[in-house]
Amino acid sequence: DAGVIQSPRHEVTEMGQEVTLRCKPISGHDYLFWYRQTMMRGLELLIYFNNNVPIDDSGMPEDRFSAKMPNASFSTLKIQPSEPRDSAVYFCASMGQGIGELFFGEGSRLTVL
Amino acid sequence: AQRVTQPEKLLSVFKGAPVELKCNYSYSGSPELFWYVQYSRQRLQLLLRHISRESIKGFTADLNKGETSFHLKKPFAQEEDSAMYYCALSGNFNKFYFGSGTKLNVKP
Numbered sequence: 001d002a003g004v005i006q007s008p009r010h011e012v013t014e015m016g017q018e019v020t021l022r023c024k025p026i027s028g029h030d031y032l033f034w035y036r037q038t039m040m041r042g043l044e045l046l047i048y049f050n051n052n053v054p055i056d057d058s059g060m061p062e063d064r065f066s067a068k069m070p071n072a073s074f075s076t077l078k079i080q081p082s083e084p085r086d087s088a089v090y091f092c093a094s095m096g097q098g099i100g101e102l103f104f105g106e107g108s109r110l111t112v113l
Numbered sequence: 114a115q116r117v118t119q120p121e122k123l124l125s126v127f128k129g130a131p132v133e134l135k136c137n138y139s140y141s142g143s144p145e146l147f148w149y150v151q152y153s154r155q156r157l158q159l160l161l162r163h164i165s166r167e168s169i170k171g172f173t174a175d176l177n178k179g180e181t182s183f184h185l186k187k188p189f190a191q192e193e194d195s196a197m198y199y200c201a202l203s204g205n206f207n208k209f210y211f212g213s214g215t216k217l218n219v220k221p
Contacts, residue, residue, distance in 0.1 A: 043199060045208070103158075104157040
């Protein structure tokens, strides 16, 4: 298994543009998490899914952020419109039932100019 | 409310010196505690968890419920230990809270 796969690895965009980040979890994992990493705040949980259903989105900063998981092998995190303060590394992680270990992707580094 | 605090953003030690990365937490129930590590150009990965009571790469961490701490320790630091370390907490294995991270720099 190639592990959790995220795309794009790097994204540079201008303020106001729509940004879509993608994640493919490890096959068979029931949980999927989206985290945002910044120097000031470290890793912040944005949202997580269980069996494709959003369970807790209390970490999503604003209505500009949305996340979907249409099936067990794909999830997206969308920012519309993007702002410079959204610049960060966004991580996706997946976890199997009862394992208690998160498996992270390599992250998507977003820069909003 | 649940919170994980790592007071040091950067910790520099010399090779062979002992190292301790601090982690304090607040949680109303009985949490599970973890340490994750991110080496340069690698993915964030699990280093150890308190329920396993294991030593990984010479690192250990003891859960002190009285002090609500889960400090990571190693008696003799190696250069390859240089990395970003995150302490994490989970209340029920399906929601994980991370601290802000400590960058460990082991100097030769």
